[in-house]
Amino acid sequence: MRADVVTIFPAYLEPLRLSLVGRAQERGTLDVRTHDLRAWTSDVHRTVDDAPYGGGPGMVMRPEPWDAALLEIAASDPARRPRVVVPTPAGRPFSQRHAEELAREPWLVFCCGRYEGIDSRVIDTWADDEISIGDYVLAGGEVATLVILEAVARLLPGVLGNSASAADDSFSDGLLEAPVYTRPQVWRGAEVPAVLRSGDHAAVARWRRAQALRRTLLRRPDLVEHAELSDADRAVLEA
Numbered sequence: 269m270r271a272d273v274v275t276i277f278p279a280y281l282e283p284l285r286l287s288l289v290g291r292a293q294e295r296g297t298l299d300v301r302t303h304d305l306r307a308w309t310s311d312v313h314r315t316v317d318d319a320p321y322g323g324g325p326g327m328v329m330r331p332e333p334w335d336a337a338l339l340e341i342a343a344s345d346p347a348r349r350p351r352v353v354v355p356t357p358a359g360r361p362f363s364q365r366h367a368e369e370l371a372r373e374p375w376l377v378f379c380c381g382r383y384e385g386i387d388s389r390v391i392d393t394w395a396d397d398e399i400s401i402g403d404y405v406l407a408g409g410e411v412a413t414l415v416i417l418e419a420v421a422r423l424l425p426g427v428l429g430n431s432a433s434a435a436d437d438s439f440s441d442g443l444l445e446a447p448v449y450t451r452p453q454v455w456r457g458a459e460v461p462a463v464l465r466s467g468d469h470a471a472v473a474r475w476r477r478a479q480a481l482r483r484t485l486l487r488r489p490d491l492v493e494h495a496e497l498s499d500a501d502r503a504v505l506e507a
């Protein structure tokens with residue numbers, strides 16, 4: 269997958285060189301290209317913002333640098349069309365389903381807004397996706413892009429050490445994951461549940477499913493409403 273990120277703070281995206289996303293880039297699974305929006309300005313001050321029409325506080329990002337940037341990035345590979353993603357509090361709430369959908373795309377372009385946001389005509393012209401990472405307001409789209417890209421990158425083939433682990437994660441089957449444990453067997457007087465040490469894989473799977481169901485019902489009942497449940501699942505929830 270190729271991912272271009274357009275921002276006025278390219279340094280904000282440096283964590284993408286680390287850990288799992290960094291390794292995905294080293295292996296060639298992911299190709300992240302960060303661009304400074306100011307490279308597409310034409311005045312001496314490299315201006316990207318202006319006062320909002322209609323008045324009010326703050327500044328709005330002007331359309332011309334965005335359009336020039338997106339035209340040039342799109343033209344860099346005329347054989348394909350990128351999916352243009354604009355992080356914004358007004359966007360579709362980001363979810364694991366959404367991450368799975370984006371992970372199937374060969375090419376994403378992220379537009380990181382700042383100030384009061386990007387002139388709406390840019391969004392109308394270019395955006396395929398407007399995504400919100402939650403009901404709060406960040407100072408810019410960079411952190412939202414980091415969140416989205418990390419969630420997407422770990423779903424790309426071969427990025428996780430064990431390909432099964434993404435399928436077991438919270439939200440993959442609509443539920444939260446069961447609690448996890450490692451050594452030591454007893455820590456601060458608390459013992460790891462016996463079933464996890466039993467070697468009985470079927471019993472472990474049943475225990476995990478029951479834990480996931482009860483935990484989700486307690487913490488995120490909204491998820492249980494939409495999860496696919498078997499009769500055995502319903503029996504666990506009603507117990």
Ligand code: SAM
Nearest residue numbers: 355356357381385400401405406407408409412
């Ligand atoms: N005036 C805008 C509003 O009230 O919706 C907020 C602009 S915010 C200060 C600047 C930029 O941060 C936005 O253009 C967007 O790129 C990003 N941003 C802020 N909160 C976000 C969120 N919850 N999800 C995704 N992006 C967000």
